[in-house]
Amino acid sequence: MNSPLVPLPIGATNHMTSENPECPGRASASAALGRLKQAALDISTTAVVLVDYRQSDQPVVYVNRAFEMLTGYAAAEVVGRNCRFLQGNGVDVDARELDKIRQALNEGDEGWAILANQCKDGTPFWNELQIAPLRDDRGAITHYVGYLSDITQLKSNEELLAHHFTHDTLTQLPNRQLLLDRTEQAIASANRTEQSVALVHLDLDQFHLVNEGLGRWAGDQVLVSIGERLRQNLRTSDTVARTSSDQFAILLTNLEQEADVAPACDCILQVVRRPVSLGEVGERSITASMGVAVYPRDGTTADALSEAAEVAMADAKRGGDNHYRYFTEELNRRAAERLRLEERLRVGLAEDRIQTWFQPKVDFQTGEVVGVEALVRWQDPEWGWITPDRFIPVAESVGLIDVVTERVIRACGQLHQRFQRACLSPIAFAINLSPRLFQRPDITRTLLHWFQEYQLPPERVFLEITESLLVDDEVLAGKVLHELRRNGISISLDDFGTGYSNLSYLRSIPVDELKIDKLFMGELTREVGNAAIVNSIIALGHNLGMRVVAEGVETEAQVRYLRARGCDLLQGYHFSPAVPADGLLEMRLENQVMATGSGQTDERRPTVLLVDDEPNVLKALRRVLTPEGYRILIAGSGEQALEVLALEQVEVLITDQRMPGMSGTELLSRVRRLYPDTLRIVLSGYAELESLTDAINQGAIYKYLTKPWEDDDLRALLREALRERVD
Structure with a gap:
């Protein structure tokens, strides 16, 4: 920082000189010059202090009026004191700045520092101090002059600026x-x-x-x-x-x-x-x-x-x-992979590689395709097929889910128009709605804009939402869903039974369709728990006036079971996987009808299912009952029996009690809950009667026969059972 011009105290030049008594004129001129210098110091706006360098404590010998105004100290209070009094009490001292002044004094050189000082009334101020030595005729330092500048405001501005940056x-x-x-x-x-x-x-x-x-x-x-x-x-x-x-x-x-x-x-x-x-x-x-x-x-x-x-x-x-x-390092690895996936996803969207395929929804009564679920598929040229459960969460987290959803609606609109041009009846398009997109305040306006742009009628749309959307704010979710419904859009509750457990929301939000999650399909015809849940969802949906769809249907047994319980629509690989738009159009043009197990069984003859792991026993039972005109089915285990029951209507089931794996009573207990109209008879030895007591008391067993049985008793028992069933 540049120092101001250093004024000299009265009677001083760059070297402290004495007046010459032999030159009175010159002395008079020197005195006049001294008075001018004094006046200049007094009226200067720069605070000036002069200290005696020759004394050990370097006391103040002069201060000007600007010094008095800056510090609040009168000259009389200052003269004779060391300048350290300006440091006051409680003021933070920057030792590095003080060292700069001490070094200049020790070396007889000029110096500069910024010091935190204190006025007489205790007010702190920032002092930019510049000092310079004054020498006598012999070049010895006699005094130091100091110039004080109040930079408090500047310092405050610097601090504010520094605070702003940090x-x-x-x-x-x-x-x-x-x-x-x-x-x-x-x-x-x-x-x-x-x-x-x-x-x-x-x-x-x-x-x-x-x-x-x-x-x-x-x-x-x-x-x-x-x-x-x-x-x-x-x-x-x-x-x-x-x-x-x-x-x-x-x-x-x-x-x-x-x-x-x-x-x-x-x-x-x-x-x-x-x-x-x-x-x-x-x-x-x-x-x-x-x-x-x-x-x-x-x-x-x-x-x-x-x-x-x-x-x-x-x-x-x-x-x-x-x-x-x-x-963890595993998180780091996954984060890097996720970043690479995001980069590939952006490229895939730019190159239009994210495609929409369609999986049919089948009416179980007619076998006709009455709707489809739009599903995204992505085949990357480097990574191959990438499943939606990998890239959809990435699209949601980086804000690309809007782009993906718009592409899906565009594909649905294009397929709808192709159906029209082919004179095919219109079908419903189920479109999955991301939670992040659902939470947009303008979601209804956005969707309607896309439907209009891509010529997809809202009344042909089922928006599939998950139960998790209702957890955070059920009131807000209900408001949005009602607004969507008012604009002709239907609502489908996806993965029903796997999420939110409080069913009270079904009374307050508009839902047109319940979708049974595929999680319950795998053991539908074998596990009582899965079957009970599916039966309850179908009954609940119908009681509330909703259509019920089962997804993940893969076997004929599942089809027959769901059909028998009145499930409205079926969806799964048993009928068709998701196919491109061309494949679905071809399917409809060929008027393909899906097999839904709707063929009638032979109702003229009652069906009896015989279950035993011993072939000789099955042969003996068949010999006794065939002349009675029954339709006889056989199974070698409880597991096989459940598969048969899923495919066939059985009036009477006769099973042995002692079988490897599933016992007779365990089988009948499941059948009681899965197929309550089937009459259940167990064959057991005398030693096993005690183990049957609980099953009898719980109603799992209609009748039991002891081994060896009497043929006439067995035939009479079946006739009686069938009469009671008809009654």
Whole structure:
């Protein structure tokens, strides 16, 4: 910094000289010059102080009026004192700046420093001090002159600017740059003390709904409130920072052990999810997903810890709201793979490689295709076929799900028009609606715009939603669904029975169709639990006036079972996998009718199913009953019997009690619940009668016969059983 021109005190030049008594004229001129210099010093706006360098304490010998105005001290109060009195009490002293002044004095040189000083009334001010030596005729330093400049306002502006560069303007919390600086400092300290450091990255769940639904002001209020809560509930040694729009970070320092991190994270989750007051709007609750990285295990630099915490946070968000995950190398590997998948997905969309295929929905009464579910398929030239469960979550997380959904609607509209041109009857298109897209405030307007653009009538659309959409805000979800219904769009509840357990929402939201999840299809004809759930869903849907669809139907046994219980539509590989648009059009043009097991069984003869693992016993039973005119079916085990029952209408089942695997009573217990109209008879030895008691008492067994049986008794028992069944 440039020093101002150094004025000289009275009677001084660059060297301190004495007046010559032999030259009175010259002395008079010198005196006049001295008075001019005094006057100049007095009226100068720069504060000036002159100290005697020759004395050990270097006392003040002169100050000007500007000095008095700056410090509040009168000249008489200052003269004779060392300038250190300006340091006052309680003022932070920067030793490095003072050392610069001391060094200049020791070396007899000019000096410059910025010092924190104090006025007489205690007001602090920043002093930019410049000093210069004054010498006598022999060149010896006799005095030092100092120039004081008040730079308090400048310093304040610098501090504000520095604060602006290191702090978030909304919450006034440290920003990412300051967080990383403090993290590096914490790591250096942890190295010395052998302690741990943890960096937690926090993302507010569904924060965009606050901004989009209530306005930016509400979002800002939530951010400020949560930031202040975090600051108040953590230790002074910890740092809370806002790192992006809806993300915070917490630096936990001085940790004795890694186990100390979990209680802190639990506390953070509790603090965040407390409701935030938004004035007249009411309260709003929000949760957070967090990722944790620990030094030195997960990284030895601030940048490495931050990257690890962000990877863990992203994984936490994919796993659901309101929890945290620790970083692992496996997460890092998956994050890298996910990033590569995102890049391929963007390329695939740009090259129109994300295709829409269609899986038929079949009317069980007619076997005709009455609807389809639109499903996305992607064949990447490098990676091959990529399943939707891999790339759809990525599309949702990076904001590409809107593009994918629009492409699906475009494909449905194109296929609908092809059906029209081919003079085929219109069918319904089921389109899966992403939770992220559903939460858009303009979802109805957006969908209607796409339907209009791609000429897909809304009344031909079933939007498939999952039960999870109803968990966060059932009232808001109901409002959106009612709005969609008013515009002619039907609603299908997908994967029903696997999610939200409170069925009360079915009374308040408009649902046209229930889809039984394929999870229940696998053991439908064998497991009582699966069958009971499916039966209940069908009954519930019909009682509420809804259509019921079973997806994942793969066997004829499943078809017959579902048909017998009145399931309206069937969907699955038994009829057709998802096919491209051309394949579906060809299927309809050929007027293909799917087999739905609707053929009638021979009702003129009652059917009896014989179950035993011994062929000789089955042969003997068949010999006795065939002359009676019955239609005889046989099975060698309980498992085979259940397969037969799924395909055939059976009036009477006769089973042995002792069989490997499933016993007779276990089989009959399942049959009682799966096929209650089938009469159940067990063959047992005398020694086994005690084990049959519970089954008899529970109604699983209609009658039992002991071995060896009498043929006439067996025939009479069947006649009686069939008469009772008819009655």
